[in-house]
Amino acid sequence: MSRIPTSTSVTESAVIEAPMSAVWHLIKLQNFASFWSKLEKSEWVKGVSEETDIVKWMFKDGTVLEVKQEEHSAIDHYITYSVISSKPALTYTAVVSTVRCYPVTSGKHEGHTFVTWTGNFSSDADAGVIEDAKFKRREALADLAQAVSKK
Template identity: 60%
Template sequence: MASNAIATTNEVDVSAVIEAPLAHVWHFIKLGEFHKFWPAIEKAERVKGTTSDSDVYKWTFKDGTSLEVKQDEHSNINHFITYSAINAEPELPYSSMVSTIRCEPVTSGKLENSTFVRWSARFSSDADLGVIEDAKYKRQDALKGLEAAASSMSKA
């Protein structure tokens, strides 16, 4: 499929039930900790020169690309984080992206004491189908990594 195909939606929404307690999953949901669970990220570091009230991190991916992300919201009470892409090398093929990760405890049933994680992203209208599909697969891969990281905490 051509990379300039028109996207039918500019949103990505992936989810997973991670068989680890909410506290273990939530431990990793900080912009500076994503490299500890997302296999594609080599390192995450606070951008120098930013103030303590503007959390901006640079994610360096294993393929050599980098993405600066700004924390827009973070709630330890409601267990969600929202961040936006603000700079990239090489330049992104779209104007903007806002992403949210929400975590909910599973409180009953066979998966009690697990965590439901939903990771959504909204892209600007100039994002094509290739961007949307790539974002979906990257988030699915990251959720697998999050499950492995949180599960290893549970066994420790």
């Protein structure tokens, strides 16, 4: 059976009806469980070098991911992370994701925050993986909007 050719990247975005300060405060790997309804909890992984930030995400469906912070910028408001381990195992080799926040400074959404969440997958990720990533990001962005609207 031949594979269906597919893009190995996904980008989802949303305008969150809250100021940048309220949204950016939650965009830290250890805080994703405070807004993402699919996550049961998240915790720091201890015993790794001081230069390496790794967080364990425990999903409500039993999946456990260890994600490594690759980049973080409080100036440009983005965080990039990679999945370094998964139980159950992933069906692809690698993924690097970035969540980026932009303040909306004019127009009808002035004072709100534009958020993008990208994922760049290894070439062995199939169309099902990309579709799943798309829907998970959409759900997480909706959860983020709901979390900041309660404040």
